[in-house]
Each structure stands twice: as structure tokens, then as C-alpha cells.
Amino acid sequence: MKKVVTCSQMKLLDHGTIHNMHVPSLVLMERAALATAEEIRKYLEKKNGSGNLKKERILTVCGFGNNGGDGIAIARLLHLAGIRSEIYLAGNPDKMTEETRHQWDIAMSYQVPVMNNPVWDEYTVIVDGIFGVGLSREITGNYKEIIDHMNEAPAYKAAVDIPSxxxxxxxxxxxxxxxADLTVTFAYKKRGLCLYPGRAYAGRTVVADIGIYDRDRDGSELASKAAWHIEKSDMKTLPARKPWGNKGTFGKVLLVAGSKGMCGAACLSASAALHGGAGMVKIQTVEENRIPLQSLLPEAMLTSEFDEEANKKNLNWCDVLVIGPGLGTEGSGKERMLWFLENGAKAGKPVILDADGLNILAMHPQWMKFIGEQTILTPHMGEMSRLCGLNVSELKEDPVARAYQYAEKSGGVLVLKDACTVVTDRNEKLYLNLSGNSGMATAGSGDVLSGIIASVLCMYLSCEEERELSYKAAMAVYIHGLCGDIAREKKGSHGMTAKDMIEALPEVLKLAEVQSKG
Ligand SMILES: NC(=O)C1=CN([C@@H]2O[C@H](COP(=O)(O)OP(=O)(O)OC[C@H]3O[C@@H](n4cnc5c(N)ncnc54)[C@H](OP(=O)(O)O)[C@@H]3O)[C@@H](O)[C@H]2O)[C@@H](O)CC1
Ligand SMILES: [K+]
Incomplete structure (x- = not known):
């Protein structure tokens, strides 16, 4: 897992390294510049072969905060490497920080060329060192014009720390x-490089180690509320399947799903749970779904009984509950959701509340009392909008804050599904997901996710290692994204379907087995 920080957390870490550990700010800046110049050089060498860079001409546009200081140092390093490299200062030089002024003096000593009226089309690379984590308001006026010129230019574009x-x-x-085509960010990814649209503006993102220290002198962690993103190497931490286990020990999932004429969502969710390794899956649905579901998915069990005795038996039997896919919001669907949500909570079973389960909750907010630490809610933006009464554009303005607010209010783990899915809980554990692609925005994708979450919870049932529910949910989201990535590779983002993601699931989980064997 890798940390993801906010701007204020990054400033705290910068400050701690400089003032507590006594690393001079200019040393950090030099390392930031070296890392960025090196990435640019690597790009140029790849483009030109290892030889001639004479045709290249680089313009670094610099602001007056420390992001500008990084930019000036980058221009100097490229100049000293024998590449045509020029500086353009954007803004008011009276506002230069001490470090940036120092970088300016060094660059002037080395006679790095400075442009006052650049012809934007003449450059092969444009470097953006205008604003970094210090951006504090809307960009207007001259700065806006400059950034628009930079964007229109045909050059390769590299951003320093974060695109201005x-x-x-x-x-x-x-x-x-x-x-940007490339963003070299320092020490940790910033949240804005993970969330959209920032992630799309950043292009390829490289995280450079510049010597930031994440602890205080007494060893306590600085920025301890930072977020995390899961990566492939974390898959090896998934619990291995015990050789002496049986289908009972690998987890029993009860899926309360489907309604008259609606069995597809239940089928996809159950199928994902089975492909994800759950030992047994039983679908609690309506009798009309028996024939289609048993023909489509003979591995799953099915019950249409719905009375106190049968419900209790099914609830006792299962280890994990999934409530919602294709359930409908009225009649039997509503009754089934209420019974299993209430009694599942009383029995302390983990519940994944998805799709219509969430829509019913939105219609009956008083049932939030049945949501607890063992509940995972998986709304997409539309469902989240119904749950919390904000419209989608309001949610998208700050999805992390909105997800956290609802997690705190409900007490459950919230999985807010979007291009960058946010997972959080009331303890502010926060995960931003980086796997997956736009091809996954297709019918049934959410049903697949609820099945994968159930299967990941099952993996941990007989494992000694304790992991928080939010971590397991985030791991499932990551796996789901990898399935989407494989599906896209095979079928392309237009043609891939939810079924293709399920088909990719064994391949993804095999990766975990291979990694854990070393
Ligand atoms: N020593 C360190 O800490 C290290 C820092 N490092 C680097 O420093 C970066 C952070 O530097 P920073 O804190 O100086 O902020 P930065 O992003 O340069 O911008 C501040 C300037 O922008 C201005 N401004 C803001 N918004 C504006 C707007 N909309 N329109 C117009 N102006 C606006 C603001 O003006 P003001 O708000 O004061 O009027 C101020 O002048 C970081 O991202 C990394 O690259 C690395 O070298 C490692 C060591
Ligand atoms: K920048």
C-alpha cells in the first residue's frame, strides 16, 4: 500500500523534515528537481534514441512559490546537461519565496536563458512549475492565459508535483x-492526482523520493490520517486457501437478491462470489427465478422460502450476507431487505448492502439504525445522491468528504463507487482506488463488485490475521478494478461486459497465489 496525502498533510511533512530533522529546504528542492529533470531526460532519450537532443527545446514556466523554485532548478539542471532549456517567469517576482529567490540567483549565475515573450509553438517540452500544493484559489487573468497557451502548444508536457x-x-x-503528459510528484501521491478530473490532467504519474521523513523526532507518525491506495504487491497478503479446508470453511454467502422478472443481478453477484472463492452461495429470491438461476448458475443454491423459521435457518447458516442486487424497492423486496438487514445486524453478521438495498434504505432512512460496523454500503453516485440528498455534481466536488460524512452518520463502511472509488469508515480510514477503467461503467458491474466483496470477506474467515472491514472492502474494490483491466485488454472498453470481469477474476486471484509463493 502507498500513502496518499492532502496538501496540508504534505506541507506538514515538508515542514517536519525541514524543521524537526533539519534537512535544508533547498536540499529537498534540489532532489525534487533532480528527479523531475531525470524523468524528462529519460523521456527525451526514449524519443530520440540515446544520442542527439539538439532538436529539443524546453521551456519551464515558473511561479513564485516553491513550485516555481523547483521549476527554476529543473531548467538549470537541463541547461547544464547540454539541452536547450529556458525559463519563463509567470507573475510578480516581488512575491518570490526565499528558496525560489535562491534558485533564481543560482540559475542566473549559470546563465540559464530567460524568455519574456515565449513563442509557445517553438518548444518540444513545456514544464509546468507555476503552482503546486500551494494553489489556494481559482486561476484567473494572466495565469489563466499562460496555462491556456501551454495547453495549446504541441509540446510534450510535464508537471512539477501537480498540474497547476x-x-x-x-x-x-x-x-x-x-x-500534463507526465507529472512527477514528490514523496507521496496527492489526493487530487488520484481523484478525477485531476488524475486525467496528470497523465502518467511518477512518485519521486526526495527524502521527506514521515515521523516526528519522538517517532510518532506525522499525517497519520493520510489515505492509502492498494497496489498489486498487496495481493500477496490475501489469505491462502488452507489445504485441509472444505467448502464449509471457505465461507457461506447468503445473497438476498432478485425479484419477479429480475434475476440477472443476482446471477452476476452470486457468480462473482463463487469465482472469488466463496465455498458456498445460496440465493434467497422469489420462486419465479428458480429455473433461470439454476440453469445459469448450477453451483449456487437457491431458496424462495420467506418465513421466520426459514429465514433464521438461512441466517444462521451464512457467514456473509449480500442484500440488494435486483431486489426491487417495493413489496417482497422491501420485506426481505428489512428482515435480513435487521436480523443480520442483530446476529453480528457482515452485511454488504448494495443496489436496491440502498435505494430502499434511502426511502426509509429510519432503518439506518440497522447499519453498524459490520455493514458495507456500496452506492454509486446516483444511489449516494438518494441516500444523502445531495445531487451528483455536489457529491463530485468532494467525494471523500461526502463519503466520510455518510460513513460517520451511518456507522458502516462506505464504498462510494466512481472512476476513483473511495472507501472509508467512521474512523477515517480512507482508501482511494487506482485500478480499473471506464469500460467498467456498464450494467452489472456493481453486482460483480458486491459478489467480490463477499468472497474477500470469506477469505478472511479462517485466517488468524485481523484486518479491518474497510481494508477488506478496499481490497475487493482493487481486485474488481484489476478484473476490469483484464476484461478491457481482452475485449476493449466498449465491448467488455460484467461477465467478462467475472471471467477475469480467477486470473486476478491467481496473481495473488503466484505472488505469495514468491
Ligand atoms: N520546502 C518545501 O516545502 C518544498 C516544497 N516543494 C515544492 O513547493 C511546492 C509548494 O510550494 P508553496 O507552498 O510555496 O506553494 P506553490 O504551490 O508554489 O504556490 C504558492 C504561490 O502561488 C500563489 N497562488 C496560489 N494560488 C494562486 C492563484 N489561484 N492565482 C495566483 N496565485 C496563486 C501564492 O500566492 P498568494 O496566495 O500568497 O497570494 C504563492 O505565491 C510543492 O508543490 C513542491 O513543488 C518541493 O520543492 C519540496 C520542498
Ligand atoms: K505544477
């Missing part, structure tokens, strides 16, 4: 933003 104009905490565009 992207809000480092939310990924929002403040007025305008630099459209």
Missing part, C-alpha cells in the same frame, strides 16, 4: 488546469 490548477485535495479544476 488542479486542487490537490479534490482533483477539481480551479478555473483552468495544465494538461
Amino acid at each position: 490548477g488542479i486542487h490537490g485535495d479534490t482533483g477539481a479544476v480551479l478555473g483552468t488546469a495544465f494538461e
Whole structure:
């Protein structure tokens, strides 16, 4: 797992390294510049072969905060490497920080060329060192014009730390933003580089170690509320399947799903749970779904009984409950959701509340009392909008804050599904997901996710290692994204379907087995 920070957390870490550990700010800046110049050089060498860079001409556009200081140092390093490299200063030089002024003096000593009226089309690379984590408001006026010129130029574009104009905490565009091909960010990914649209503006993102220290001198962790993103190497931590286990020990999932004429969602969710390794899956549905479901998915069990005695038996039998796919919001669906949500909570069973389960909850907010620490809610933006009464554009302005608010209010783990899915709980454990692609925005994708979450919870049933529910949910979201990535590779983002993601699931989980064997 890798940390993801907010701008204020990054400033705290910078400050701690400089003032507690006594690493001079200019040393950090030099390392930031070296890492960025090196990435640019690597790009140029790849483009030109290892030889001649004479045709290249680089313009670094610098602001007056420390992001500008990084930019000036980058221009100097490229100049000293024998590449045509020029500086353009944007804004008011009276506002230069001490470090940036120092970088300016060094660059002038080395006679790095400075342009006052650049002809934007003449450059092969444009580097954006205007604003970094210090961006504090909408970009307007002259700065906006400059960024728009930079975007229109045909050059390869590299951003220093974060594309200027992207809000480092939310990924929002403040007025305008630099459209980078490459972003070299320092120490940790910033939230705004993970969330959209910031992630799209950043292009390929490289995280460079510049010597930031994440602890205080007494060893306590700084920025301890930082977020995390899961990566492939974390898959090896998934519990291995015990050789002496049986289908009972690998987890029993009860899926309360489907309604008259609606069995597809139940089928996809159950199928994902089985492909994800759950030992047994039983679908609690309506009798009309028996024939289609048993023909489509003979591995799953099915019950249409719905009375106190049968319900209790089914509830006692299962280890994990999934409530919602294709349930409908009225009549039997509503009754089934209420019974299993209430009694599942009383029995302390983990419940994944999805799709119509969430829509019913939105219609009956008083049932939130049945949501607890063992509940995972998986709304997409539309469902979240119904749950919390904000419209989708309001949610998208700051999805992390909205997800956290609802997790706190409900007490459950919230999985807010979007291009960058946010997972959080009331303890502010926060995960931003980086796997997956736009091809996954297709019917049934959410049903597949609820099945995968159930299967990941099953993996941990007989495992000694304790993991928080939010981590397991985030791991499932990551796995789901990898399935989407494989499906896209095979079928393309237009043609892939939810079924293709399920088909990719064994391949993804095999990766975990291979990794854990070393
Ligand atoms: N020593 C360190 O800490 C290290 C920091 N590092 C680097 O420093 C970066 C952070 O530097 P930073 O804190 O100086 O902020 P930065 O992003 O340069 O911007 C501040 C300037 O922008 C201005 N401004 C803001 N918004 C504006 C707007 N909309 N329109 C117009 N102006 C606006 C603001 O003006 P003001 O708000 O004061 O009027 C101020 O002048 C970080 O991202 C990394 O690259 C690395 O070298 C490692 C060591
Ligand atoms: K920048």
C-alpha cells in the first residue's frame, strides 16, 4: 500500500523534515528537481534514441512559490546537461519565496536563458512549475492565459508535483488546469492526482523520493490520517486457501437478491462470489427465478422460502450476507431487505448492502439504525445522491468528504463507487482506488463488485490475521478494478461486459497465489 496525502498533510511533512530533522529546504528542492529533470531526460532519450537532443527545446514556466523554485532548478539542471532549456517567469517576482529567490540567483549565475515573450509553438517540452500544493484559489487573468497557451502548444508536457490548477485535495479544476503528459510528484501521491478530473490532467504519474521523513523526532507518525491506495504487491497478503479446508470453511454467502422478472443481478453477484472463492452461495429470491438461476448458475443454491423459521435457518447458516442486487424497492423486496438487514445486524453478521438495498434504505432512512460496523454500503453516485440528498455534481466536488460524512452518520463502511472509488469508515480510514477503467461503467458491474466483496470477506474467515472491514472492502474494490483491466485488454472498453470481469477474476486471484509463493 502507498500513502496518499492532502496538501496540508504534505506541507506538514515538508515542514517536519525541514524543521524537526533539519534537512535544508533547498536540499529537498534540489532532489525534487533532480528527479523531475531525470524523468524528462529519460523521456527525451526514449524519443530520440540515446544520442542527439539538439532538436529539443524546453521551456519551464515558473511561479513564485516553491513550485516555481523547483521549476527554476529543473531548467538549470537541463541547461547544464547540454539541452536547450529556458525559463519563463509567470507573475510578480516581488512575491518570490526565499528558496525560489535562491534558485533564481543560482540559475542566473549559470546563465540559464530567460524568455519574456515565449513563442509557445517553438518548444518540444513545456514544464509546468507555476503552482503546486500551494494553489489556494481559482486561476484567473494572466495565469489563466499562460496555462491556456501551454495547453495549446504541441509540446510534450510535464508537471512539477501537480498540474497547476488542479486542487490537490479534490482533483477539481480551479478555473483552468495544465494538461500534463507526465507529472512527477514528490514523496507521496496527492489526493487530487488520484481523484478525477485531476488524475486525467496528470497523465502518467511518477512518485519521486526526495527524502521527506514521515515521523516526528519522538517517532510518532506525522499525517497519520493520510489515505492509502492498494497496489498489486498487496495481493500477496490475501489469505491462502488452507489445504485441509472444505467448502464449509471457505465461507457461506447468503445473497438476498432478485425479484419477479429480475434475476440477472443476482446471477452476476452470486457468480462473482463463487469465482472469488466463496465455498458456498445460496440465493434467497422469489420462486419465479428458480429455473433461470439454476440453469445459469448450477453451483449456487437457491431458496424462495420467506418465513421466520426459514429465514433464521438461512441466517444462521451464512457467514456473509449480500442484500440488494435486483431486489426491487417495493413489496417482497422491501420485506426481505428489512428482515435480513435487521436480523443480520442483530446476529453480528457482515452485511454488504448494495443496489436496491440502498435505494430502499434511502426511502426509509429510519432503518439506518440497522447499519453498524459490520455493514458495507456500496452506492454509486446516483444511489449516494438518494441516500444523502445531495445531487451528483455536489457529491463530485468532494467525494471523500461526502463519503466520510455518510460513513460517520451511518456507522458502516462506505464504498462510494466512481472512476476513483473511495472507501472509508467512521474512523477515517480512507482508501482511494487506482485500478480499473471506464469500460467498467456498464450494467452489472456493481453486482460483480458486491459478489467480490463477499468472497474477500470469506477469505478472511479462517485466517488468524485481523484486518479491518474497510481494508477488506478496499481490497475487493482493487481486485474488481484489476478484473476490469483484464476484461478491457481482452475485449476493449466498449465491448467488455460484467461477465467478462467475472471471467477475469480467477486470473486476478491467481496473481495473488503466484505472488505469495514468491
Ligand atoms: N520546502 C518545501 O516545502 C518544498 C516544497 N516543494 C515544492 O513547493 C511546492 C509548494 O510550494 P508553496 O507552498 O510555496 O506553494 P506553490 O504551490 O508554489 O504556490 C504558492 C504561490 O502561488 C500563489 N497562488 C496560489 N494560488 C494562486 C492563484 N489561484 N492565482 C495566483 N496565485 C496563486 C501564492 O500566492 P498568494 O496566495 O500568497 O497570494 C504563492 O505565491 C510543492 O508543490 C513542491 O513543488 C518541493 O520543492 C519540496 C520542498
Ligand atoms: K505544477
